[in-house]
Amino acid sequence: MAFRSAQFAGLMVINYLIALRGLRPAASVKAADFNPQGNFFLDDHKPCSYAVTAMPELPEVETIRRDLLPRVVGRTITHVYLSPDAPRLVRWPSPAEFCRALPGQRIEAISRRGKYLLFHLSDGPACRQARRYLIVHLRMTGVLLHRDQDAPADAYLRAVLALDHGDELRYTDFRKLGTMWLTDDPHSVVGRLGPDVLDQAFTVAVLRSLLDRRSAPIKAVLMDQGALAGLGNIYSEEALFLAGVHPQRPAKSLSDDDVTRLHRAIGEVLAEALGHRGSSFRDYVDAEGRQGRHQWHVKVYRRTDEPCYTCGTQIERVKVGGRSTHFCPRCQK
Numbered sequence: 001m002a003f004r005s006a007q008f009a010g011l012m013v014i015n016y017l018i019a020l021r022g023l024r025p026a027a028s029v030k031a032a033d034f035n036p037q038g039n040f041f042l043d044d045h046k047p048c049s050y051a052v053t054a055m056p057e058l059p060e061v062e063t064i065r066r067d068l069l070p071r072v073v074g075r076t077i078t079h080v081y082l083s084p085d086a087p088r089l090v091r092w093p094s095p096a097e098f099c100r101a102l103p104g105q106r107i108e109a110i111s112r113r114g115k116y117l118l119f120h121l122s123d124g125p126a127c128r129q130a131r132r133y134l135i136v137h138l139r140m141t142g143v144l145l146h147r148d149q150d151a152p153a154d155a156y157l158r159a160v161l162a163l164d165h166g167d168e169l170r171y172t173d174f175r176k177l178g179t180m181w182l183t184d185d186p187h188s189v190v191g192r193l194g195p196d197v198l199d200q201a202f203t204v205a206v207l208r209s210l211l212d213r214r215s216a217p218i219k220a221v222l223m224d225q226g227a228l229a230g231l232g233n234i235y236s237e238e239a240l241f242l243a244g245v246h247p248q249r250p251a252k253s254l255s256d257d258d259v260t261r262l263h264r265a266i267g268e269v270l271a272e273a274l275g276h277r278g279s280s281f282r283d284y285v286d287a288e289g290r291q292g293r294h295q296w297h298v299k300v301y302r303r304t305d306e307p308c309y310t311c312g313t314q315i316e317r318v319k320v321g322g323r324s325t326h327f328c329p330r331c332q333k
């Protein structure tokens with residue numbers, strides 16, 4: 001009950017803040033929303049408008065993982081709440097089974113594979129061998145927040161995992177494209193991903209072998225999660241700029257020097273973005289609700305017609321694989 005009264009009080013604050021912005025409130029709790037498992041659902045109202053957003057990529061997901069490690073590892077899930085308004089959130093098993101199976105599970109570890117977060121779950125302190133995995137993909141606007149149960153309500157709340165010390169993992173998602181799985185076989189979800197770009201196994205030779213087989217533009221290959229896991233629009237553009245490689249070049253046309261520079265650039269761009277705790281162009285916030293800072297440090301992403309920091313030439317925008325792509329026509333060949 002404490003959860004509901006806190007939600008109500010918080011909702012008043014959220015309603016006020018959202019009214020100031022001309023938007024409608026995102027979530028409200030109704031007594032009729034309790035389901036047969038004793039968990040309750042959250043009502044939702046459609047937002048009025050939305051603009052193109054930047055999707056969380058490896059640095060954003062990894063920042064959330066590192067934030068959550070000291071806060072939730074070793075903790076036991078006590079209750080689960082799911083919004084009926086996001087029926088596509090839980091991909092496996094059914095929402096009812098998801099709510100039934102998670103309470104009592106202890107979080108033993110959190111790992112990451114590309115843009116996926118994996119919560120390793122055990123049956124409890126007596127048997128701490130992880131047997132199940134809660135896998136989360138934030139997609140476009142998903143956010144994972146660690147909150148005290150008495151904290152004000154969060155807008156666009158889709159799911160809550162209540163934890164044993166009176167705190168919560170809250171999942172919010174404006175566009176409702178995020179996905180979750182509860183499975184004993186994580187390979188069934190992340191098995192088709194290419195090598196993670198932060199994994200030590202991702203070497204220059206591995207990148208070379210990935211590109212040799214592809215005539216698609218290098219930018220499209222870098223963003224193909226089946227080839228390479230973790231890069232999206234922002235960091236593939238930034239890495240190509242740093243490497244001096246034109247985003248439309250066929251992947252297999254890159255020389256050995258190009259591939260070596262690109263491999264190094266990917267590592268440098270990701271390390272810098274992690275240092276800035278990710279990029280917040282619109283929606284991304286970390287597990288405490290704070291924005292990242294890397295959006296102030298990008299060299300080409302969304303800088304159409306602005307001067308290149310290296311040569312002064314105007315940054316251009318083209319479509320690659322259906323996505324807007326920014327580059328310097330002088331620095332990138």
Ligand SMILES: [Zn+2]
Binds near residue numbers: 328
């Ligand atoms: Zn330039």
